[in-house]
Amino acid sequence: MFGDLKRFDTAPSQRLDWFRQLIDEVFPDGRAADIRAVPRGSFPMINVARSDEAVHVYVFAAGLAPDDLSIDIQDNVLTLRGRREPVAGNDEQSRARPVFRRERACGEFVRAIALPDGLDAERAEARHANGVFEVVLPKREELKARRIEVQVA
């Protein structure tokens, strides 16, 4: 589903990230950026989707165990905090070895994202599988989509 989402993705792929960032810096497009927008490639990456009943947040945090991520919500701002340990091979003993690429983020991170209003944080649930966390925040009853029956006059 997110694969169809072209309106948020003006670059054809992440391959152009560095180029986009460069262009963004050199030629700011003059439009106001969302106050909580981040450059692409931040860790962890976040997708948000909504259904009639709930808002679903997908956090792409490879390498984090369920205990490594803390998820807080206040008002409508979701805050993700955690730490990703460097892989074995970055320790002191092997630091003398050549490193050819180090693209993966490690260490502490905090990310916050604004969600739509009217979510019931009390009934929120989170799941984890294969390095992706899914947070489901149900909408408050009074804000759920409702079908209005047309009555025969």
Place this chain on the structure above:
Amino acid sequence: MNEVVHQHQQSQPETQRSDSREPVALLPAVDIFEHADALMLIADMPGVTRDSLHLEVDNNVLSLEGEIQLSMPEGLTALHAEVSGQRFARRFTLSHEVESEAISARIDNGVLSVTLPKKDNHRVRRIEVKAA
């Protein structure tokens, strides 16, 4: 888990198979570093499972591909997407010192670790300096 690496010694014509089928492939972030007896490659592929991962060595090129498997309910509308794609893909050219028969890989919490062992005669040997 050696069986996840498929060998294709026969050099096949470059078909651009993966590129034409699905134009949007995400580039996984990788760390690559060297041990005395092996090269190590670590790739972030969140949402990729052991079954949706495809590793291949073809004509000295290592291909990593993986489908993102998310269990999403029907009828979702996207509000915000930093990951817009269903698939990770990246390719690396191997040097001749890598023993491609012995490559092994594992995926754990969306982190792929590939060990590329070096051939015996390419391993680091320390040369002792003798006293005169």
